[in-house]
Amino acid sequence: MSATVAMPAKAPGTGYWRGVGRRFARQPLAMAAAMVLLVVVLSAIGADWIAPADPFQTSVSRRLAAIGTPGRWLGGDELGRDMLSRLIHGGRVSLAMAIVPVAVALVIGGFLGVLAGYAGGAVNMAIMRVMDVFYAYPSILLAVAIAGALGPGMVNGMVALTLVFVAPIARVAESVTTQVRANDYVVAARLSGAPTSMILRRHVLNNVAGPVLVFAASQVSVSIIAASGLSFLGLGVSPPQADWGLMLSALRQALYVNPWVAALPGAAIFLCSMAVNIVSDGIRRAMELRR
Amino acid sequence: MKAPLPALPDRGGPAQPMLTVNGLRRWFRLDGKRVIRAVDGLDFSVAKGTTLGIVGESGCGKSTAAKLVAGIEPADAGEVVLDGEVFWARGARIGPEARRAVQMVFQDSHSSLNPRMTAAESIAFGPEAHGVKPGAARDYARALLEAVGLPPDRFADRPPMALSGGQRQRVNIARALALRPRVLLLDEPVSALDKSVEAQVLNLLVRLRAQLDLTYVFISHDLSVVRYVADEVAVMYLGQVVEQAPASVIFARPSHPYTRALFASKPSVDPRRRIAAPPIQGDPPDPVDPPSGCRFRTRCGFAEALCATGTPPLGTVAPAHRVACWMTVPRSGHSQAGVAA
Amino acid sequence: MTAALEVNGLEVAYRAGRGFVPVVRGVDLTLARGKVLALLGESGSGKSVTLRSMVGLTAREGARVAGSVRVLGQDVPGMTARQQLDLRGSQVGFVFQEPMTALDPVFRVGDQIAEVLVRHRGATWAEGLARARALFDLVQIPAAAQRLRAYPSELSGGLRQRAMIAIALACEPPLLLADEPTTALDATVQIQVLLLLRDLQKQLGTAVVFVTHDLGVAAEIADEVAVMYAGRIVERGSAEQVLLAPAHPYTRALLGCVVRGGYAEAPLVELAGSPPDLARLPPGCSFAPRCGSAFGPCGVTEPAEVARPSGHRARCHLPLPLDDRGDGHAGAETTEAR
Incomplete structure (x- = not known):
């Protein structure tokens, strides 16, 4: 978030973020998880070059091929397509379906939350009560309900997920903003006669951005699972394109024939979600200002 | 020190009080019915170049009063007159230029400085808000750091975390001064500091007031620091002033029973002169439900039936010495009336 | 017992x-x-x-x-x-x-x-x-x-x-x-x-x-007072000894920071600087950098605790007067509001 202001002198907070990076690097588990994420993200970006085979190329002879079969190193799916290539390409779809909604929700929810928190009073009341309505439902249930109403498809799935994540992000942004606003330095800034936009930019966003970003990042792990869940239920991506959720759904019947191959998309979902969780936790820990 | 902002003009001349507060009131409503009378009818005025000390215990409303005077918290009633012109009255907004005239220094706490800004950035923010170019504001911030005793080469780029309590408080003072105010509201500015640091900051404040021709409202729970800096002292109890007088008068002849109790509660550093018995018993009452009549009567050794029924007015007992107690009102009906004054 | x-x-x-x-x-x-x-x-x-x-x-x-x-x-x-x-x-x-x-x-x-x-x-x-x-x-x-x-x-x-x-x-x-x-x-x-x-x-x-x-x-x-500075007791003795006739410059400085009147008639004696960082203590006496009476050995060796016959002790290189009357620097003539 461009919370810092372009100044001729060094931008505020550079030292702080360098410190966060240093403290993050000191956590071995978080670093390992970050490496896993890096591999997943890079392979998703470079799927076209990395994937050893065409993910849509079927092969009757290699249906549900075992792991280690030449040409199907991670086995074959129910149509004999290369699992490794499908996992890499599926990861691209899965990540997009998980990250894009959270990013959009971050913009919308962050804006609403900061507005509610800084304005307070009736504005806060109006915004936050609407958010409470969304918040009252479990996120996956809400995603399924909205996606069901909108109909299947990748875009509709992402819209549904976005709506799900606006409320929790807005709530965190609101509570952090309310806390920040009560600080004496914000009172001092108001006393200086500075316009509200300038106070928000220099004093509020600077201090709100960190915690809200970390929270949003942690929501990506929920989003990965929710996105896969939608596809699993047929409410997300439609075949032949596939994300991990849809792959898992398609391989469901093969669970008794070749459980290892059938479990692979599930493992990928688990691994990614877990890694996101650990990384966001590590960032949060690294961001704690020690007094 | 070349300031990038112009000095605010002196309009009223030396005899015009710098700051006059009339009928200031702020009640907080709790769950509908119950009401905290945080500030309940506050009047005072401060002469130019002097310090008014406001002393009182927790919950007496002194910090709320500071925020009301500064216009940062809405008042239910009252007005503040600055150098003969209305600073704010109920419902009116303060223009950004007038805004500069009254600045605050807060108690040193982790919330008084933005943790993401360096000392110089915190100080430069105000001038920048008034259109000073970032480079000029930064130079000015460095000059101010020098003025409050922090060599800018060592301190300008430090975040608050890398400053000690006394250093943070100096930055707070510099930030308030950056807008070239005429009045500083100091809300418990030294109460979080160690005694040796407290002395440094108090002396700095005294020096700056003379150098920059400032007027102070100095709020503290600590009688001795108020005694050190104040020319005039107001004692608050549960949202109201109970006694006000020049410092020399009030410390020599405290008249309100609460003032006397407060003064007598302060231990001396001489182990041979110990306090034999507490001057008053009990805690200050809850401001949610203040006692009727005189609010101090529940802890006062002289309370009589009259004190429960009528609120004593803040009356003049001697030139410039005002006390709100039935005992100082002649023929008030209190058995001690006229005796204590 | x-x-x-x-x-x-x-x-x-x-x-x-x-x-x-x-x-x-x-x-x-x-x-x-x-x-x-x-x-x-x-x-x-x-x-x-x-x-x-x-x-x-x-x-x-x-x-x-x-x-x-x-x-x-x-x-x-x-x-x-x-x-x-x-x-x-x-x-x-x-x-x-x-x-x-x-x-x-x-x-x-x-x-x-x-x-x-x-x-x-x-x-x-x-x-x-x-x-x-x-x-x-x-x-x-x-x-x-x-x-x-x-x-x-x-x-x-x-x-x-x-x-x-x-x-x-x-x-x-x-x-x-x-x-x-x-x-x-x-x-x-x-x-x-x-x-x-x-x-x-x-x-x-x-x-x-x-x-x-x-x-x-x-x-x-x-009854007794012990004054601590930077992790050490720099002075101890009876309350009267320490507060009325302080021997250590730090104790004296603390007493100098006690308000006894308005700024005009009784200006506070400032103690410059702030306590040392315990991770990077100065050599010699920890108080030396802030001490008005510091001389040669203060920045070199840590003073040992010196006791008077009365039991009043201080960690300071300055020689202590033998009795406790001292200079009566503090306390005795307080003008505290009572």
């Missing part, structure tokens, strides 16, 4: 990053039974850590602790965790600055006192409650019966502090450790609690170690 407290060569260091930072650097103390010692110092001087080490709390937090601590003749570092717990419960009382850290918010105050007695004194619940009632009368809590049934959050600050004193004194401990117990209170309430402690101490013959940063509070309650 053994002393209430004997501390010899106490050193406490806390882990910081890769190394340890010394917080207490060789503290010696003795306190006779029934006496009050004020441990005086500014924040970071090590006074609270010293206090907490007396019942083995710092070692439990992972600090490195060396030296001997004997409470009522018992060697504290040599005790098992269970024995230390028992010591804290029944033989040593604790009063903190913030009573909410010691009072459990979800139990009634009276029940909390009764529980202490049941656990450490083997009293029945009814006996415990009756004793709690007596203790509330002792600490002068008005409407005791009703207040015993209150939850901590329902009590005012002053009453809460009194309730904590009642808990601390429940088992009639011979030693009471008090960490700034009146600092958070309003002035008119502070003096009530302080004088209550002073009276109870006399009445029960309790020895008290009272940690404070406030010279006035120390003068009000202490």
Whole structure:
């Protein structure tokens, strides 16, 4: 978030973020998880070059091929397509379906939350009560309900997920903003006669951005699972394109024939979600200002 | 020190009080019915170049009063007159230029400085808000750091975390001064500091007031620091002033029973002169439900039936010495009336 | 009879990053039974850590602790965790600055006192409650019966502090450790609690170690005063000796920071600078960089503790006058408002 202001002198907070990076690097588990994420993200970006085979190329002879079969190193799916290539390409779809909604929700929810928190009073009341309505439902249930109403498809799935994540992000942004606003330095800034936009930019966003970003990042792990869940239920991506959720759904019947191959998309979902969780936790820990 | 902002003009001349507060009131409503009378009818005025000390215990409303005077918290009633012109009255907004005239220094706490800004950035923010170019504001911030005793080469780029309590408080003072105010509201500015640091900051404040021709409202729970800096002292109890007088008068002849109790509660550093018995018993009452009549009567050794029924007015007992107690009102009906004054 | 407290060569260091930072650097103390010692110092001087080490709390937090601590003749570092717990419960009382850290918010105050007695004194619940009632009368809590049934959050600050004193004194401990117990209170309430402690101490013959940063509070309650700076006791002696004829320049500087009038007639003598970073202590005397009387050896060697025949001791290279009349620098001519 461009919370810092372009100044001729060094931008505020550079030292702080360098410190966060240093403290993050000191956590071995978080670093390992970050490496896993890096591999997943890079392979998703470079799927076209990395994937050893065409993910849509079927092969009757290699249906549900075992792991280690030449040409199907991670086995074959129910149509004999290369699992490794499908996992890499599926990861691209899965990540997009998980990250894009959270990013959009971050913009919308962050804006609403900061507005509610800084304005307070009736504005806060109006915004936050609407958010409470969304918040009252479990996120996956809400995603399924909205996606069901909108109909299947990748875009509709992402819209549904976005709506799900606006409320929790807005709530965190609101509570952090309310806390920040009560600080004496914000009172001092108001006393200086500075316009509200300038106070928000220099004093509020600077201090709100960190915690809200970390929270949003942690929501990506929920989003990965929710996105896969939608596809699993047929409410997300439609075949032949596939994300991990849809792959898992398609391989469901093969669970008794070749459980290892059938479990692979599930493992990928688990691994990614877990890694996101650990990384966001590590960032949060690294961001704690020690007094 | 070349300031990038112009000095605010002196309009009223030396005899015009710098700051006059009339009928200031702020009640907080709790769950509908119950009401905290945080500030309940506050009047005072401060002469130019002097310090008014406001002393009182927790919950007496002194910090709320500071925020009301500064216009940062809405008042239910009252007005503040600055150098003969209305600073704010109920419902009116303060223009950004007038805004500069009254600045605050807060108690040193982790919330008084933005943790993401360096000392110089915190100080430069105000001038920048008034259109000073970032480079000029930064130079000015460095000059101010020098003025409050922090060599800018060592301190300008430090975040608050890398400053000690006394250093943070100096930055707070510099930030308030950056807008070239005429009045500083100091809300418990030294109460979080160690005694040796407290002395440094108090002396700095005294020096700056003379150098920059400032007027102070100095709020503290600590009688001795108020005694050190104040020319005039107001004692608050549960949202109201109970006694006000020049410092020399009030410390020599405290008249309100609460003032006397407060003064007598302060231990001396001489182990041979110990306090034999507490001057008053009990805690200050809850401001949610203040006692009727005189609010101090529940802890006062002289309370009589009259004190429960009528609120004593803040009356003049001697030139410039005002006390709100039935005992100082002649023929008030209190058995001690006229005796204590 | 053994002393209430004997501390010899106490050193406490806390882990910081890769190394340890010394917080207490060789503290010696003795306190006779029934006496009050004020441990005086500014924040970071090590006074609270010293206090907490007396019942083995710092070692439990992972600090490195060396030296001997004997409470009522018992060697504290040599005790098992269970024995230390028992010591804290029944033989040593604790009063903190913030009573909410010691009072459990979800139990009634009276029940909390009764529980202490049941656990450490083997009293029945009814006996415990009756004793709690007596203790509330002792600490002068008005409407005791009703207040015993209150939850901590329902009590005012002053009453809460009194309730904590009642808990601390429940088992009639011979030693009471008090960490700034009146600092958070309003002035008119502070003096009530302080004088209550002073009276109870006399009445029960309790020895008290009272940690404070406030010279006035120390003068009000202490028989003996020890002044701490940067983890060491720089001066100790009777309250009169230390506060009326201070020997160490730091003590004198502290007394110079006591307000005695307005800025015009009685300007405060500033003590420049701030306490040293314990991780990077200056060579020689830790106070030397701020000391107005520092000379040759101060920046080179640490001064040893020098004692007068009167028992007044100071760690300073400056030669001490032999008697305690000194220059009468402080206290004697206070013009405190009374």
